[in-house]
Amino acid sequence: PSTLVITFLFVPLCPTVLHALRYFSTASSGVPNFPEFVVVGLVDDVQMVHYDSNTQRAEAKQGWMEKVTADDPRYWEKETQVSKRDQETYKDRISTLKKRFNQTGGVHTYQRMYGCEWDDETGVTNGFYQFGYDGEDFLAFDLKTKTWIAPTPQAVITKHEWDRDADQNERWKNYLTQECIDWLKKYLDYGRSSLLRTELPSVSLLQKTPSSPVTCHASGFYPNKIMLFWTRDGEELLEDVDHGEILHNHDGTFQKSVDLDLSSVKAEDWGRYSCVFQLSGVKKDIVTKLDPKVIKTNWVKPSDLTIPIITAVAVIAVSLIACIGFRVYKKKQGEELKSISPWTEFNHKIRDMLF
Structure with missing residues (x-):
């Protein structure tokens, strides 16, 4: 099982x-x-x-x-x-x-x-x-x-x-x-x-649709000296992955995600993949195996929906896409700014602290 x-x-x-x-x-x-x-x-x-x-x-x-x-x-x-x-x-x-x-x-x-x-x-x-x-x-x-x-x-x-x-x-x-x-x-x-506390995260696997990348999302960890990555057969993957930035949570902890593109991976090979979370100073890792049964998604087969439910899901999807799109835009915008100026992170810190 x-x-x-x-x-x-x-x-x-x-x-x-x-x-x-x-x-x-x-x-x-x-x-x-x-x-x-x-x-x-x-x-x-x-x-x-x-x-x-x-x-x-x-x-x-x-x-x-x-x-x-x-x-x-x-x-x-x-x-x-x-x-x-x-x-x-x-x-x-x-x-x-x-x-x-x-x-x-x-x-x-x-x-x-x-x-x-x-x-x-x-x-x-x-x-x-x-x-x-x-x-x-x-x-x-x-x-x-x-x-x-x-x-x-x-x-x-x-x-x-x-x-x-x-x-x-x-x-x-x-x-x-x-x-x-x-x-x-x-x-x-x-x-x-x-400042010297250690908090472990909850780790979840998320997927928007069956054809979307699988996101490994870790949230609630402290400090922010961490590694989050995908492995295949125990070896870290460097291709077909997209690393997100470490973000602040409202309670002072942090969150981070890393996406895995499975478009070229056969279904029977999914078991070879795992998401690994490492926290500085902690000896053991949190390892989450790639398993379709534990992936969280809001996707439902169209044939299973009635017209009212389709409408409701469509509204939710549009909102979700808008939020994700804005997040991706801000991420890309931040990457572009960083390529222009080494002071960008400095300015973002000050902006976030004031507003």
């Missing part, structure tokens, strides 16, 4: 995860209904700090961030003052860059992203500090040489100016490689109950 095989997982006490602390700042000019300056701080993609030019105040976005005042009673006051200073500085820089790029009006953005990463098993760390203008790379800090990289001619003036400030560059290296890592570990400890 056909069965749905799920291998239950045993979670180790200390799952291995690459943790990250990131700060994103965006100054904008000519953007309607959007703050002129926004700062967001994230630990492992969870927003914990927010400031914008409308509120003029740095605020906690997670309850556990209130613990920071035990280590530094003036933390929020200092964060607010730093953001206010950056707000004025970045506004002036947009004016300067518009002149360098020979621009007059229009919409313009000046952005900064900096932070650090820490592997909790190997102890390996990494730091990053970079700027963008109008969605393109503008400057990046080289930790090894403690100098700035200018990918565009308009950034060379700033590069030379900042390279001469050796003391400041040394301070940035120390922050990115030491102080930032210390703060990252503190934040992880503050939010241990949520």
Whole structure:
């Protein structure tokens, strides 16, 4: 008999995860209904700090961030003052860059992203500090040489100016490689109950029609360091598969799907295929065998329908197609934007956090 095989997982006490602390700042000019300056701080993609030019105040976005005042009673006051200073500085820089790029009006953005990463098993760390203008790379800090990289001619003036400030560059290296890592570990400890938790997903096989690809959909997992893929005879499939993006759920967990095109696969060979879910730090996988009996679908044979039911299903199908079509459009649109600008993910994060 056909069965749905799920291998239950045993979670180790200390799952291995690459943790990250990131700060994103965006100054904008000519953007309607959007703050002129926004700062967001994230630990492992969870927003914990927010400031914008409308509120003029740095605020906690997670309850556990209130613990920071035990280590530094003036933390929020200092964060607010730093953001206010950056707000004025970045506004002036947009004016300067518009002149360098020979621009007059229009919409313009000046952005900064900096932070650090820490592997909790190997102890390996990494730091990053970079700027963008109008969605393109503008400057990046080289930790090894403690100098700035200018990918565009308009950034060379700033590069030379900042390279001469050796003391400041040394301070940035120390922050990115030491102080930032210390703060990252503190934040992880503050939010241990949520940031260091492990949640396993429910895995479902979905199919729109008998001729459509079969979708393996995993939802409800945390953290988002996962692998989801199809196998044939135990080997990962690289062809006839389409990987979706990792998306946020409203409860803070994540979801992801991967499609398998079975148009050239014989029915008797379906049993050779399985969907595999792997979560970072977890020893065993969730394996779901491809079985027609466990596939969920809203498709019904036309001969089994009465006219009223046909009408109802048609309405549902149109709505479903519209939703799927919009999702595919947004996905393709996102892929196209990413191919144009490395700052697209940055902008999407800020947009999602504000709206």
